[in-house]
Amino acid sequence: MAARFQSSPERGQLDLFRTIPGNVAPRDAQDLMAFPFFSLSKTHRVTPIDFAAGNVSIRVEAVPDHGMATIWDADILIWAASQIVEARDSGFRTSRLIVATPYEVLKFIGRGTSLHDYQRLKAALDRLQSTTVATSIRQHAEGRRHRFSWINEWKERRDSKGRPDGIELILPDWFYQAVLDDALVLTIDRAYFDLTGGLDRWLYRLVRKHGGKQRHGWRFDFHHLHLKSGSLSPFKRFAFELRNIVRRQPLPGYVLYLEVEARGRTLLAFKPAVPGGKPVDAVVPTGTGRRVPSGTPGSCQREPEQGLTLDRTSQIRARNLDSNQESNFEERARDVRGLIDTVRNSLTVNARQRPSRNKRDLAHAPKLPFEAPPDEQPC
Template identity: 75%
Template sequence: MFHARASVTAPRDAQDLMSWPFFSLAKSRRVTPIDFRLGDVSIRVEATVEHGMATIWDADILIWAASQIVDARDNGLRTSRFMATTPYEILAFIGRGDSARSYDRLKAALDRLQSTTVATSIRQPAERRRHRFSWINEWKERMDASGRPLGIELILPDWFYAGVLDDALILTIDREYFRLTGGLERWLYRLVRKHGGRQTYGWSFDLHHLHLKSGGLSPFKRFTFDLRDIVRRQPLPGYCLALTIDPDGRSRLTFQPNPPELYAAQCTPRARTTRAVK
């Protein structure tokens, strides 16, 4: 068993989870599957009626787990898919309160992560092979003789654990990410951090491609409306966003790193495409 450490500070995210549609972006319960295909990448995410699909807020627990594993490994400690922690340690790391309501929400998130199933071709040696798993194989509460909670034990899936141990598949994210309240802006930050990184001239996405990668249920028109609102508010820590029009009339979202001293300022990104993802 790997015991989580309270001293871990830097949040790390798994790039596979940042790039592809694995989670519901809605706060309401979603049971409609995500069925995504692009090139040789296929993802099928299924939910139960009882719990609904794991959300992008539930994924904060996986960010906590990835951060724990990477920090321990870098400090020469032995890691494991079998983890032990306390609810407080998880809630404190992801910026949630320690009220009874927060504890109940944490347990509901663990239930959704355990009951949501994923089948994907990502990181499989053959194109036709699929790896099927749940985000958490098992989890349980530990209690003392009087029924008071002592902690939580959980088992991570091998697919996730193997990706976390691969340095090339992990990125540090801004702690301000946990303050983002909207599902779309949270998903967009992870995508921008993955593809934009710290490149001076940024990156860009065609809006139809972006809509497909989100895995959301909202129609394209609504997706575009919400995206324009995000560009207007500029909530993503460390990045400037802009909407541009290509010569062929296609709309495109561009983004580039924002200097730390300007994180809280209104961005004025260059109104041009810097690099396209077709």
């Protein structure tokens, strides 16, 4: 599966890894799923990404000629990670130097195989090679950063008669070592490649990494999500797009909904979808005794409900201890404990006294800070 191939100095030290045929499960590197490494837009971006949270720092830079690597370009890295893990698990020797045909790559990531698709693949490889990253992730020395490009180099291969014979590329050691660590790789749903929106794709990877298969899922503050996305969109626009995703429910394998805490903070919550489960309503109980519009009206095929009925079993979900520490909001632990006590007392009072809700009451219902644009009409 691997053969010695000598050309450039780096190539001379690497074995050539030929991708394996057959169906390969798509796998993604958790570090790339949890942090902002890619542009979420197909427009030409040269503005750097600067991210810092806890001990994690990331800076991503692009060159004007090619622009920053996009989250669609990252499909090539998912393909590479999938091939490396599958080959290793099958007993083959792997390497950072990979050779494959454009057809194999394009078919794996759900693209077409026309000449236009091949040209787009080459443009994606150029962006991955020219985008530079500096990060403290997996660097044990404090203040130390690892600097690399997503692809060290790549080239088109030709046979002895000058005919196209595939492409070869060299992956950076930072990415390769992450892929070889079972604890840092997750299998993803193949339907991910069908997601067309950049924010949809980014959110799926984040949800898959942090929510996993935990029954209660997890949740994030809107502002924290905006920070983790690296998006250039203003927060107000970003929040509106998140609400639109909640309305559409496009993420394979997960259900999204909104929550509002007692103090008014809006959260995006998610958990694994239940096969045959009910659709998500525009209003969901959060355990805080407040109504939470999701930015969309209820289903046109359902009778309107008369309001929320609080249940004594409502509770704040447990913290996601399986995820990384940065995502667990450790600095909020004491606030959460106090909030749980407040909510428990509120639920006890509300469960005993349930006044009927009329139009006057609803007029004073809390409003979320970001309403849908006026041209969006209910069904």
